[in-house]
Amino acid sequence: MGNTIEWYDFGVFGFMPAILGAVFFNAADPTDNVLGTFAVLAVAFVARPFGGFVFGPLGDRIGRQKVLATTIILMSGSTFVIGLFPSFATAGVLAPILVVLARLVQGFSAGGEYGGAATFIAEYAPDRRRGFLGSWLEFGTLTGFFLGAGMVTATTVVVGDEAMQSWGWRIPFLLAGPLGLVGLYLRTKLEDTPLFREAAAKNTVEASPLKTVLRTQWRGILHLIGYIVLLNVADYVMLTYMESYLTNALGLEGRTPLLVIMGVILAMMVIITPVGALSDKIGRKPLLYTSCAGFIILPIPAFQLMDSGNSVLLTLGLAIIGVLLVFLLATIPSVLPAMFPTEVRYGAFAIGYNLSTALFAGTAPYIVTKLVADTGDQLVPAYYLMGAAVIAAVPIFLLPETAGHSLRNVTSSTAAPRPVAG
Template identity: 45%
Template structure:
């Protein structure tokens, strides 16, 4: 039996209402390197599936507008197409709450397998929907239903994936390994956008409009099956199993109501963090292809190719930011990214609107680099905001409500504001606004826990020799104890009242 399994079986770390003040050797989890790598690969593939869908939908937004909203004018077709994109985010909080709480009760890996199958099925369905020309508004209605199913499943997907990776990796390598989740995002987006770009080049815009747009959606089924196979073979996270052993002794379950009452502060903080993160993410990855083609008049293939190259460059930068997050702190990396984005958003969009291919590429690259600061650090920072017993559910609530209000609506809002104001710099101003909000929230309300155990979790190390150092200074690993005491006092007082 390997060290990973031994530690999971013998872990007696207490999650009771009176947290332990000392650590025992058996409390510390030694994370098997191969198990951690499998967790990163399997969860990242599911995230790639999610963003494969986002990629093909964003890159086909103009085409889908013509297929399902032919009565609208060019710019309004784009608004309606992104409106359908945003509809999925209506169902996202519902799915997030349901799958998040189930993940805290039934286990992380079971829920991740379910959400992946649902998502791949819904994406496949879009490729089979008859056009508006064939069945009229029924085609549009079926598209909306498929997007709602996608949103419902995605609600439990990303927050569950972040939780799983954060709980399956050593504390000192959490940032770097969790950044692999966003590498999955980019690979999925690159695959989706690359297929659309290639098909557009081979088939031409006329055949793409006629039938070629369906091909990327049909590819979702085999990708989903591969992801389901990998996820079904994962082991449950050590933190979750340790928590379950404690719950067996106490017969204690945290309800949805308890999450909202006692954990509302980190949920609100998380929502603001997710706000600026997703505004930047969706602006760069989801909105920019259509901005180049519809607003600035670039050829579709040319604009798609530029962003595809930029995303390829982002992959090593995301990993590098995850590495730096482990070394200097994720909080500091994020602050640097926000300041840079606030200062350079306007210059970047001036370059993008210049008409010169090299300057357009430079402007896109600047935005992408700063987006990488967040993508490399958020998968490790966001799960750290919450205690283990509510992590999946609380993170799902926080992430998906913010994603629904601000993330998925970013392309729609920006497209509409440009239409109303006729000002092509609106995206830059929105990025600056989001960055300023982010600087305030991260600086004053987020504690940097890089390299430390997650809230409510025992330490997780990569090597046995690290255990000695932890036992010599246990207070470093139990940094969250006072915070847990305050929380428990509130719960006890509320129960007495």
């Protein structure tokens, strides 16, 4: 639910960047409006590492459940209030300032969300089903984006383009409030994870987990940063940037870009949990190798298909990127928590994940949009994905196989956990 709320926000921003840019920045050029919106998206990522440094170690000290209850209400609240803000035409420069402040809060709280949610699921899941159960976390990612994009699309259809630019854009943001309250209710009903409760009962909970993380887990954190470069770039190019690319870079008109993207995302939602279950049977690494190799070889053909002018080929090109991304999304919730021991798992995960996300994810839509506009080369997103795959290839190769292994046996960030007997 928390991941759904986080990505609902990205779906809303990603599917109406030109409208939000005009509302809050009032630029004369449509490309500048889009860049302004993507810059606001990127601002949130500046705060994410700080959230990771605060919420991650805090979750190792006081428990995963308490921190996750806090992050979900902060995330949903910061998205909700954007729907109440005045426009640039009403408040001038105060409008973008308020949006930036809200995005900073959203980014700070999101810095404690994903690492905590993945840790929570991984520590509850049976060892032989961690891939399947962990993949539901990324099902939440796709659901949130689908809901955000769908709400933008539905609101546009109902109120019309003119009203959408005037006041309709507020509706998708305001719906984040009720989503957050539902999520908060659910999280307050959960017990903390068995592994954390065991650590607390044995008095092995770290008194200063941040110091311990930085002293003992820095190699694992660097490994994690390199590994998820590809995930972050692919995630945000596919989910946040693609609608703008199809509309502005390729010049597609009408509802075709929205419908094609939403159709591919819906298909990703259907296959992601079976892929997670497959990783329990054959291991995580075969799926990771396939995804990494695919992102090195296939982006150029995929983007050429998108630029073919044929709706079927457009869908096929987008589906290629979507399937390769699913192989990553379905495995990381089970792979990353297994890199660190229980006492520092939340903190090490959150710090590494959010440093990588801040460096490579939040900047991706802005950088790619800028490069396409400056060079006129429609294949820039393909090059960007290929470069990320090359960077991630070595860290992915060095990852130990963790399928079927117990998280109780993880003793360091560089050693594979021991398999469970039976």
